[in-house]
Amino acid sequence: MNANVEGNVPGDVSGRQPKVAVYICHCGGNISDTVDVAAVAAAMAQYPGVAIAREYPFMCSSGGQDLILDDIAKLGVERVVVAACAPSLHELTFRGVLQRAGINPYLYEHVNIREQVSWVHKADHDGATAKAIRLVQAGVEKVLRQAPLSALHAPANRRVAVIGGGPAGLKAALCLAAKGHEAVIIEKAPWLGGKLRDLGKVFPTGAEASETLRKLEELVAAEKRITVHTRAEIDSISGFVGNFTITFNTPDGSSQVTAGAVIVATGFEHYRPHPGEFGYGQAAHVITLPELISLLKDSPPRRLEHHGKEIKSLAMIHCVGSRQVEGVHQPQADGKVNDYCSRVCCSAALYTINRLKDKYPHVRIYDIYRDIRSYGMQHEGYYERASKHGVLFFRHTETDQPIVESSERGHTVKVKDVLTWNEEMEMQVDLLVLVTGMMPSDTKRLTSQLKLSVGADRFLQEVHPKLRPVEMAIEGVFVAGAAQAPMDMTEAIAAGAAAAAKAAILLSEPEIPLKPFVAVVDESRCTGCGDCLAECSYQGTLVMAEVNGRTVAQVNPALCKGCGACVAVCPTRAINVAGWTLDQFEAMVEAIAKA
Amino acid sequence: MSLKKILIITTEHASYPAANAVGQGRMGYDANTCIIRVPDPVMFPEDFYIRAFEKGIGGIIIMSSGSDCPYEGAYERLAKRVDRVYAKMQEGGIVPSRLKLTTICSVCRAAFLKEIAEMEKVVAAL
Numbered sequence: 238m239n240a241n242v243e244g245n246v247p248g249d250v251s252g253r254q255p256k257v258a259v260y261i262c263h264c265g266g267n268i269s270d271t272v273d274v275a276a277v278a279a280a281m282a283q284y285p286g287v288a289i290a291r292e293y294p295f296m297c298s299s300g301g302q303d304l305i306l307d308d309i310a311k312l313g314v315e316r317v318v319v320a321a322c323a324p325s326l327h328e329l330t331f332r333g334v335l336q337r338a339g340i341n342p343y344l345y346e347h348v349n350i351r352e353q354v355s356w357v358h359k360a361d362h363d364g365a366t367a368k369a370i371r372l373v374q375a376g377v378e379k380v381l382r383q384a385p386l387s388a389l390h391a392p393a394n395r396r397v398a399v400i401g402g403g404p405a406g407l408k409a410a411l412c413l414a415a416k417g418h419e420a421v422i423i424e425k426a427p428w429l430g431g432k433l434r435d436l437g438k439v440f441p442t443g444a445e446a447s448e449t450l451r452k453l454e455e456l457v458a459a460e461k462r463i464t465v466h467t468r469a470e471i472d473s474i475s476g477f478v479g480n481f482t483i484t485f486n487t488p489d490g491s492s493q494v495t496a497g498a499v500i501v502a503t504g505f506e507h508y509r510p511h512p513g514e515f516g517y518g519q520a521a522h523v524i525t526l527p528e529l530i531s532l533l534k535d536s537p538p539r540r541l542e543h544h545g546k547e548i549k550s551l552a553m554i555h556c557v558g559s560r561q562v563e564g565v566h567q568p569q570a571d572g573k574v575n576d577y578c579s580r581v582c583c584s585a586a587l588y589t590i591n592r593l594k595d596k597y598p599h600v601r602i603y604d605i606y607r608d609i610r611s612y613g614m615q616h617e618g619y620y621e622r623a624s625k626h627g628v629l630f631f632r633h634t635e636t637d638q639p640i641v642e643s644s645e646r647g648h649t650v651k652v653k654d655v656l657t658w659n660e661e662m663e664m665q666v667d668l669l670v671l672v673t674g675m676m677p678s679d680t681k682r683l684t685s686q687l688k689l690s691v692g693a694d695r696f697l698q699e700v701h702p703k704l705r706p707v708e709m710a711i712e713g714v715f716v717a718g719a720a721q722a723p724m725d726m727t728e729a730i731a732a733g734a735a736a737a738a739k740a741a742i743l744l745s746e747p748e749i750p751l752k753p754f755v756a757v758v759d760e761s762r763c764t765g766c767g768d769c770l771a772e773c774s775y776q777g778t779l780v781m782a783e784v785n786g787r788t789v790a791q792v793n794p795a796l797c798k799g800c801g802a803c804v805a806v807c808p809t810r811a812i813n814v815a816g817w818t819l820d821q822f823e824a825m826v827e828a829i830a831k832a
Numbered sequence: 833m834s835l836k837k838i839l840i841i842t843t844e845h846a847s848y849p850a851a852n853a854v855g856q857g858r859m860g861y862d863a864n865t866c867i868i869r870v871p872d873p874v875m876f877p878e879d880f881y882i883r884a885f886e887k888g889i890g891g892i893i894i895m896s897s898g899s900d901c902p903y904e905g906a907y908e909r910l911a912k913r914v915d916r917v918y919a920k921m922q923e924g925g926i927v928p929s930r931l932k933l934t935t936i937c938s939v940c941r942a943a944f945l946k947e948i949a950e951m952e953k954v955v956a957a958l
């Protein structure tokens with residue numbers, strides 16, 4: 238690794254204070270509806286060290302970026318502060334602008350006045366404005382003390398590890414191979430295909446899932462650049478962009494794979510109803526939608542049977558395990574209800590109803606829903622077809638859940654139907670089908686070892702749903718398919734291809750730039766006491782060495798993780814984490830306390 | 833000097849994203865709070881906290897990543913350091929409840945808000 242991190246001395250500005258420009262973004266009203274952006278810009282224009290302060294509707298737009306480029310070119314701006322959305326969204330965008338202008342990209346500070354100001358202080362415009370001013374002032378103090386930094390470079394391993402061999406993972410591996418990359422699929426099940434294996438005919442194509450899977454498997458098997466490991470339980474995953482190491486156990490023993498990037502395509506699990514939820518697991522003839530799909534795969538023509546009983550009528554209840562309401566539904570083990578929509582189940586339910594009606598036109602079907610959300614190209618057609626098939630639809634509210642009473646003779650389902658102005662409807666059916674939703678696969682080991690962000694719904698959370706939809710916040714890690722959110726197979730496959738394209742771009746150069754935020758020693762301040770060595774958990778990162786006849790601490794940037802444990806114990810402040818120095822933080826706190 | 837400001841020290845990997853998740857959920861809290869983002873709060877020496885109180889910060893919440901911390905041994909070191917900060921606060925006559933070490937993961941929205949609500953009570957009583 239080539240380390241090129243300059244010390245923690247602010248950049249050379251020939252003994253004078255550098256010119257700082259401050260930009261306050263409206264975020265099209267997301268910020269400016271709450272924060273008085275003009276007042277923030279006016280306050281910042283007066284702040285010591287600030288050469289220019291402006292406000293602009295969308296700083297991330299090309300217009301906003303040009304504004305910065307112009308100020309650098311015409312006004313000689315040397316450092317930049319942008320107050321906008323969360324840094325995870327646009328810190329890199331603005332560093333890129335500085336780079337394009339020929340300025341060191343690290344002479345930049347991003348201040349979050351959307352997620353942490355305007356969105357959380359909606360009712361307190363004055364308080365939000367005052368807080369935005371405080372935070373931007375702290376940002377200016379930080380950037381004034383910022384040293385120019387250069388990225389470290391690490392050699393990139395061109396291989397990509399794909400975790401999960403469902404439709405998303407298979408597509409990702411095929412696309413990577415087509416771009417000349419080696420792909421290693423690590424799949425915990427004994428086979429490939431994920432949930433596709435359990436499906437019958439699939440929408441929107443009407444193809445047999447087994448046939449689609451067979452084609453995918455053939456393509457994978459024919460591709461020399463793809464290696465597949467099934468029954469593989471991941472044991473550990475470590476490293477960083479360009480250099481990940483994944484250890485996993487298979488029945489044949491422990492194996493290790495090194496890869497430059499990781500695509501997480503671990504998919505979803507079907508929601509399992511709680512024992513007794515609408516009678517599931519306790520009363521006979523209560524099944525889930527995936528179980529109905531399996532039943533239909535092998536059911537004989539003319540007579541629909543479940544466990545020996547002929548089914549002449551059935552009711553489907555939507556949103557079981559999805560769109561749950563606190564206080565109404567039983568929470569999951571983590572104490573939270575699943576308040577999200579599983580998106581695919583409405584279409585899957587309607588599509589299955591039509592298949593069932595095509596095969597067993599005499600079976601009476603009642604469809605009980607809160608909303609029909611059959612999103613997707615022409616999926617509304619499944620609803621229309623089901624109506625033409627004579628399926629009866631009933632709609633309930635979120636709090637008035639259907640009530641099921643089960644006996645030997647079948648199930649009585651009662652529903653307060655919104656479509657008939659809250660009339661109490663009652664129907665007798667032989668089979669009850671719970672339209673169960675999707676929950677993320679258990680990725681605890683992966684998320685805790687790779688430090689991946691998880692959303693409030695427990696699915697993996699990308700950096701930005703529109704701007705960086707398959708990238709995780711940890712560099713070199715991508716997400717594809719239903720591991721990220723409930724989605725159908727066409728979307729999962731598209732996401733697999735997108736993640737593969739992103740990984741291939743990342744690994745296209747032999748070296749990858751790494752963040753330069755590692756410990757740096759100011760040798761002139763170091764007394765050689767060695768206190769920092771005892772504090773470092775990473776062996777070999779810090780050593781004492783002779784430099785110009787003095788013993789001083791030396792950092793190996795390739796090993797340093799940038800945690801800063803050493804910083805706290807240095808009696809002379811000789812050691813700091815580049816880009817996050819103690820002087821910077823003290824100046825920020827001073828600005829916050831003062832304003 | 834008004835001592836109503838609360839400084840929240842968050843970690844880049846966990847509690848800073850949690851603060852963003854609170855914003856994305858449009859959940860509210862008081863505007864006397866200011867969040868700073870660090871790789872890990874283990875980098876701050878004892879006197880950093882004492883100086884912050886002297887500068888006029890009312891309360892400090894250190895939102896560490898706890899056992900989810902990506903850095904080996906950092907949480908244990910931080911916890912020991914915070915104990916030493918409490919000792920220094922006592923020597924300087926600073927109420928110990930003005931400093932709180934807690935752990936917040938990237939989805940701990942409710943816990944994030946609860947910590948702020950508790951510190952609000954502390955600074956209100958100063």
Ligand SMILES: Cc1cc2nc3c(=O)[nH]c(=O)nc-3n(C[C@H](O)[C@H](O)[C@H](O)COP(=O)(O)OP(=O)(O)OC[C@H]3O[C@@H](n4cnc5c(N)ncnc54)[C@H](O)[C@@H]3O)c2cc1C
Binds near residue numbers: 404429441504717729
């Ligand atoms: C009832 C129902 C019917 C549906 N019908 C349709 C349809 O007709 N048409 C359609 O387009 N979509 C349909 N879908 C959606 C479709 O099933 C998903 O979109 C698709 O399976 C998502 O693919 P995936 O690869 O992201 O995830 P998955 O199919 O879940 O595959 C994930 C893979 O990752 C593996 N894995 C998980 N964790 C790990 C780990 N830690 N280590 C290694 N491997 C791991 C799993 O074993 C699995 O093989 C339906 C969904 C449901 C619930």
Ligand code: SF4
Binds near residue numbers: 557580609672674
């Ligand atoms: S897709 Fe339909 S059944 Fe599934 S959770 Fe959403 S509204 Fe409910």
